[in-house]
Amino acid sequence: MPGIRPPSLTTMRAVLDVIMLALQLYVWVLIVSAVMSWLIAFNVVNVRNDVVRSIWNFLYQVTEPLLRPIRNILPNLGGIDISPIILLLIIFFIQRVIQLYLYPAVI
Template sequence: MRAILDVLMVVFDLYTWLVIASAVISWLVAFNVVNTRNDVVRAIWNFLYQVTEPALRPIRSILPNLGGIDVSPIILLLIIFFIQRVIVLYIYPAVI
């Protein structure tokens, strides 16, 4: 059971980095630092969008419109960190 929890923690860590990368690349595209006409940038953008959007869409539907500010990645990261802390503090010590 601990092996499953360890794999789950690694998956959460990887997904955290994907959410951060998605937010950073969205800022770079919004400020015209990178061009989405480039095939490599478009491929990375599409991959990150397809991986993170299913988790971000329900959060965006709940949050009110804040203008041009998207705080849904921050909310998702807080949820991931909360789940990780629950696993580390409560579930992991109970597993023998």
């Protein structure tokens, strides 16, 4: 039957969809983390507040494992941290590879 796909392809499509969703969520976490770091740096939000501190600790623990290796590779740019931008570009590249090369292979 031409309309029925093998279960392995359907499963692979579902896995790719979950990976794409996770990458998109991580992009938003990176953006929120960057904005919150600016707000903390300019004393707009107070880190002594328990809610703010818990949100900041969560964001730091989620983003730092991927940002630290990038920071170790990049040269010292003074007070400018471009590691989130580099990580966003890597995530966008991975998403495009999935969309252009992996999705067509499982459809």
